[in-house]
Amino acid sequence: MNIFVGSLPYNVEEADLREYFEEYGEVTSAKLITDKFTGRSKGFGFIEMPDDEAAQKAIDELNGAKIDGRSIVVNKSEPKPQGERKPFNRNGGGNRGGFSNSRDNNRGRY
Numbered sequence: 001m002n003i004f005v006g007s008l009p010y011n012v013e014e015a016d017l018r019e020y021f022e023e024y025g026e027v028t029s030a031k032l033i034t035d036k037f038t039g040r041s042k043g044f045g046f047i048e049m050p051d052d053e054a055a056q057k058a059i060d061e062l063n064g065a066k067i068d069g070r071s072i073v074v075n076k077s078e079p080k081p082q083g084e085r086k087p088f089n090r091n092g093g094g095n096r097g098g099f100s101n102s103r104d105n106n107r108g109r110y
Helices: 014-022 052-062
Strands: 002-006 029-034 041-048 073-076
Touching (some): 014 029, 014 041, 052 073
């Protein structure tokens, strides 16, 4: 079972995360999600456990547990439906800015 773990303190490392879940059974992988530019933890990660019963027990007992004073969120990870992802817009359209030659939009600045 793939498990989402959120609201983690930023000082938690993958080895720590693995250790928390190994108390409930075998952990095949532990992955913290990090910022690709800074390498700093984003405060969430994923655990993979082959035994669904052990994984569910870990979810039930660790959800809401405190680590360094923070209550963590633990639940079964569900994959995102492919159809709901928005395409990447390279032109910066919409309300997010983008380039415009219009004098009115740029208030007289070029």
